[in-house]
Amino acid sequence: MATSMQQQQQMMVTMMRAMTQNMGMLPPVQPGLAAPAANINNLFERFQRYRPPTFAGTHRPKEAEYWLNRVTKLLRPLHCTEAESVEILSYLFEKKADLWWESVLRSIPEGHVWTWEAFEARFNEKYFPQTYQHERKNKFLRLQQGGMTIAQYENRFIELSRYASEMIADEVIKMRRFSAGLRSDIRSKMCCASIRTYAELVEMSIRVEQDEERVTWNRS
Structure with missing residues (x-):
């Protein structure tokens, strides 16, 4: 009996999440990040007005550096927290970059709160070779x-x-x-x-x- 009720409750939660995402109210929740709050939605909508470029990954360090510099500047007027900035930028990853980011999220504990320094360290490690970093x-x-x-x-x-x-x-x-x-x-x-x-x-x-x-x- 108890098991049946738990299964019904789980089905209701799953349905509500699906309905919410289909209505465009919230982006899908990514592993390792808390569910976006209303504030994140507002910030992301404002950020989108600047038409930030997406990032699909690259083997050219200067392209990765250019992208990171550009989106960082676009974030400044929003006055985000470091964790909010990382979460917003994560929605700009696509293709190979998105797969890489998903693997990063799977490697960290649930509820992890990102700092900008930690995000940059991961990004640099992936897209900037040691020789380029030394230069x-x-x-x-x-x-x-x-x-x-x-x-x-x-x-x-x-x-x-x-x-x-x-x-x-x-x-x-x-x-x-x-x-x-x-x-x-x-x-x-x-x-x-x-x-x-x-x-x-x-x-x-x-x-x-x-x-x-x-x-x-x-x-x-």
């Missing part, structure tokens, strides 16, 4: 602002920093590397400032840059 890491270590604005320099800094995750995990080391790449005229004006975080460092750099631009404008 990009060296570019990160040698990165200089040069003729770039602070905003352009920081974007490049963030893009390359994914290949030196062990360095940027430490806030102090991350700040030192960013400061080392700044133009000397900007860096010298910040040497006595009390800066405690990376965000404060970037903000202060922008202020110094703006002050210099105003001085140059007034002289002209």
